[in-house]
Amino acid sequence: MTDRELGPTAARSSRTTLCTSHAPGHAVQPTRVLLCDSSPDDVWTPVVVMGAVGDELTVACGAELRRYRNHETGRLLDLADTTGPDALLNERYGLLFLRTWPQDAASVFSLQPADQPPHPCG
Numbered sequence: 170m171t172d173r174e175l176g177p178t179a180a181r182s183s184r185t186t187l188c189t190s191h192a193p194g195h196a197v198q199p200t201r202v203l204l205c206d207s208s209p210d211d212v213w214t215p216v217v218v219m220g221a222v223g224d225e226l227t228v229a230c231g232a233e234l235r236r237y238r239n240h241e242t243g244r245l246l247d248l249a250d251t252t253g254p255d256a257l258l259n260e261r262y263g264l265l266f267l268r269t270w271p272q273d274a275a276s277v278f279s280l281q282p283a284d285q286p287p288h289p290c291g
Contacts, residue, residue: 188240189290190288191279193263193279193282193285193288194237194238194239194240194279194280194281194287195240195288195290196279197264197278197279198279201262201264201279202264202274202277205259205262205264205266208259208261212259212260212261212262213257213258213259214230214257214258214260215230215256215258216228216229216235216255216256216257216258216265217229217254217255218245218246218254218255218256218267219234220246221242221243221246223242224238224239224242224287225238225242225283226239226242226245226280228256228258230258236282236283236284237265237280237281237282237283238281238282238285238287239265239278239279239281244275245265248269248273248275248276249267252267252268252269252276253268255268256268258280263280264277264278264279264280265277265278265279265280
């Protein structure tokens with residue numbers, strides 16, 4: 170059973186949420202994307218985007234399911250439906266890179282562990 174079968178999925182939208190916060194789970198900090206280029210291999214984890222309920226995204230890392238917050242889960246799921254669910258997670262900087270990166274700069278998402286309280290939008 171996948172999260173997509175568990176219940177309501179985040180509202181899907183191709184619009185980008187207007188948020189100026191660079192806290193985890195919000196707008197991507199461009200400097201962090203650049204820093205990912207020099208990250209060692211051991212901080213990159215292949216994941217599969219499984220689905221979302223509200224602002225909580227579920228990804229599979231091998232047999233382990235992990236949950237993260239992102240306030241653009243609808244857009245993230247739309248892109249994953251188009252590009253495929255395989256992605257790379259940079260665990261050092263908390264960024265999820267979908268397959269269309271680097272051709273599509275909007276295919277990078279900032280993640281916050283779901284067990285932490287959400288940061289407000291800026």
